[in-house]
Amino acid sequence: MSLIVKKFGGSSVANAERVFNVAKIIIEDYKKGNDVVVVVSAQGDTTDDLIDKANEINPDGGSKRELDMLLSAGEQISIALLAMAIEKLGFPVISLLGWQAGFSTDSNHGIARIKNVNSERIRNEIAKRNIVIVAGFQGLNKYDDITTLGRGGSDTSAVAIAASMKADVCQIYTDVDGVYTADPRKVPTAKKLDSITYDEMLELATLGAQVLNNRSVEMAKKYNVELEVLSSLENKPGTIVKETVKMEKTLIRGVAKDSNVATISVVGLQDTPGVAFKIFNKLAQHKINVDIILQSVGRDSTKDITFTVPKSDGKTAVQSINSLKDSLNYKEVTLDESVAKVSVVGAGMESHPGVASKMFEALYDAGINIRMISTSEIKISVLIDAEYADKAVRAVHDAFIS
């Protein structure tokens, strides 16, 4: 008998038929004698409808507190419907809003962070042998106002409950059946992984694998919550995410593409101390994450600095550098959005120096030029022209995984 936390996304409960499908998955585990706590997102169409309504009132986007009030109604609807379906199938169930389930957050409406989960109410309901359905994505701040956790927040809600209750496993149901060595829609030879470490998963999530939300993996790592990514449509084991996993014969765990990237070049910079500091300090003030940085060797008395930022921050980054014009001597700032980042991830690579050369060889064989390179202990990323991204993923993937 285990305590299992399950999380279902908006598309898994999009209509009555899917709600009953989810209800049956839950009941199956409950009937085996397990305690089951379920976190649900808002139905896909509900969230869209609510955003439409808000835009009708204020197209410029209004108070984030009121937007949280509005959007959190979405999970309220889905938890009630899922509870009704489980009840209809004859099993004891209760739905709980974020605050009823004990979620305390900070006051950053729209992107709130969970401070604490007081799981007393959930424990009491479980003690009565109720299946407990919890609204994901939402909590309450110290002023008793409803907050939402931002993108992927329901994953984080599920992990937070699992951590608070020391659950045996936290199962994240998605529309794919696990974590793959590459995007299976793009790479036909992609293989499903039985298991992966938190760190590998974090690199893959950051790199655009889009299976699990980053914050949820970070939290799972911090509290040592075993995650399982699995399909809500097929009844079979998914991919386990945990601290250490046995390395299989392949050196790398996956290949990921990230298209949300742009390069910025500051050309003809006067080569004096502190220029790099000025640039990156300014970007940090605007909360822009800089990833790969490349600094040219100085010619005459100038140099160039090129770096990558998320594509959505590109224009802001250029503006903020231009605002330094008075204190920074340079020729021009250019923005290039036609790039993509391709990365290989695997905890095994740090003890295998051949990984980088094998990756570069695969790209060379495919005729793809590398513009920038970045490495960490468990990943190697290259920046290439966006048009070759899918081709690069296939070439690199097939070089390592067969």
Place this chain on the structure above:
Amino acid sequence: MSLIVKKFGGSSVANAERVFNVAKIIIEDYKKGNDVVVVVSAQGDTTDDLIDKANEINPDGGSKRELDMLLSAGEQISIALLAMAIEKLGFPVISLLGWQAGFSTDSNHGIARIKNVNSERIRNEIAKRNIVIVAGFQGLNKYDDITTLGRGGSDTSAVAIAASMKADVCQIYTDVDGVYTADPRKVPTAKKLDSITYDEMLELATLGAQVLNNRSVEMAKKYNVELEVLSSLENKPGTIVKETVKMEKTLIRGVAKDSNVATISVVGLQDTPGVAFKIFNKLAQHKINVDIILQSVGRDSTKDITFTVPKSDGKTAVQSINSLKDSLNYKEVTLDESVAKVSVVGAGMESHPGVASKMFEALYDAGINIRMISTSEIKISVLIDAEYADKAVRAVHDAFIS
């Protein structure tokens, strides 16, 4: 400078345009320096959509707790949208759910009664000069579960806040511009009343005038909250409801029709002591309200008892009497749903004995047969064939009010 509580129903906030219309009404009073607390119902279509979703999951109707969880999302949406509109127009505002506004109720999900309103949060927001938007129809029970107040609950929410905060007036906005001496769609000569007493309003509400919810008028009377019924579409004074009002030259305040009525006859009852008790005790156990009762003078050793019940309870009433067959000796029970009740209401009539005869004369002149009669200090009701109901209302109305 006054404290004003305003209540807007679902049709008043049905779309973005109407939400802004309501926002402007609120702002107008706020700009005069008043403190304004607003109670809103769910948007008409939202409630319908939510009920459709619930029926899709469980057509038999499921747990009332979960239905309350579902439906209360409706007001959550409307308060957020109204707050966004007021904010967009440049005024400080905050929306509060029932529990945030301090509504404690009993645990009768779907028909909960308000036990207490702790208005501390509302007072704090008003002290900051915020316009406060409160979700009507909902509260929280002692288990921290969301409850709903049932039909017309938002009126009751508004009066409860007004009572708790000793507001100067509680304005109930509707799609009519006040309380009329009869239904203006049926009686062209109907006149709008400037004012009416709580008791008169209660009789009119009970009798199907459908302007104000009964519980809200009872609560207003109990806590002496001055009500105003007015239109959300036209900017003009409505009808004031309070303890005593000056009687105008007409003796009566209004004429109302109630079509939700059926008569039940228990025919050929053995005339022994206790038979009436048995019948009405049984009906009380089933929570069926009996209105007019007529007992025939006994012939041989039997008598007939005829009484009226709400049409919706008719079949249940017949069944529950039939369940007494063993202990009650009677020939048959009949149900007649083709009746209607027409009533005149007016605090002035108790000192004017001519009212009843004037009413009966008007009906006689119109060729309408009276089947049963019931009187109280401030009303006279007659039961007639349903097909003559509108004709009867016009005839009686024109006899008294011109």
